[in-house]
Amino acid sequence: MANETQRELAGDKAVRIVDAMRTSVARRGVAGSTFDHVAREAGVSRGLLHYYFGSKERLLVEVAKHDSRVRATAMAERLSEVGSVDDLVSWWTRSLRATVRHEPEFVLLLLELFSLSQRNPDIASETSGMTGRTAAAMGARLARLRDEGRIDFDGEPDTLATTLLGFTHGLALQLLSNSEASLTAVTETASAAIRSLVREPA
Numbered sequence: 001m002a003n004e005t006q007r008e009l010a011g012d013k014a015v016r017i018v019d020a021m022r023t024s025v026a027r028r029g030v031a032g033s034t035f036d037h038v039a040r041e042a043g044v045s046r047g048l049l050h051y052y053f054g055s056k057e058r059l060l061v062e063v064a065k066h067d068s069r070v071r072a073t074a075m076a077e078r079l080s081e082v083g084s085v086d087d088l089v090s091w092w093t094r095s096l097r098a099t100v101r102h103e104p105e106f107v108l109l110l111l112e113l114f115s116l117s118q119r120n121p122d123i124a125s126e127t128s129g130m131t132g133r134t135a136a137a138m139g140a141r142l143a144r145l146r147d148e149g150r151i152d153f154d155g156e157p158d159t160l161a162t163t164l165l166g167f168t169h170g171l172a173l174q175l176l177s178n179s180e181a182s183l184t185a186v187t188e189t190a191s192a193a194i195r196s197l198v199r200e201p202a
Contacts, residue, residue: 018062
């Protein structure tokens with residue numbers, strides 16, 4: 001992607017644009033989310049979107065990166081409060097429920113980015129970097145919890161982090177696409193699986 005499309009847009013306009021794109025993707029999908037739709041809903045000019053983002057795909061990447069940063073910050077705060085395996089499982093359970101009930105757009109964004117990544121190497125690189133940074137940030141927090149004697153687990157922290165993120169995103173997609181599935185039942189089953197991966201320190 002051209003460097004000129006990677007400009008920084010800060011402040012209220014950025015928030016409105018990101019929110020408008022997220023909402024549009026959830027409502028219309030990527031194909032139906034045009035710059036006209038986003039500009040109108042964000043209350044900015046279509047030219048401004050082109051100037052800062054260049055393409056709809058670029059805007060989609062920026063929205064996902066913004067959401068990932070926000071979620072990573074919240075995750076770090078919550079994980080710093082974890083003091084036991086029960087706390088970790090409780091945190092993960094709340095995260096899954098919040099994603100399904102209040103943040104389905106984020107799951108749809110990841111799915112759309114994965115699809116676009118199969119055809120666009122630049123988007124594939126950005127998506128890989130984004131998901132990798134998220135897993136690394138969670139892994140660092142999990143490593144600290146193990147070093148501090150709050151929890152214990154086998155293997156690398158980044159591997160456990162990737163697994164927990166995969167549980168969240170994969171199960172959220174299943175629950176959002178299957179109205180017959182029980183959030184409570186799925187959460188309980190997944191929580192049991194997580195308990196098999198982490199344990200209280202000896």
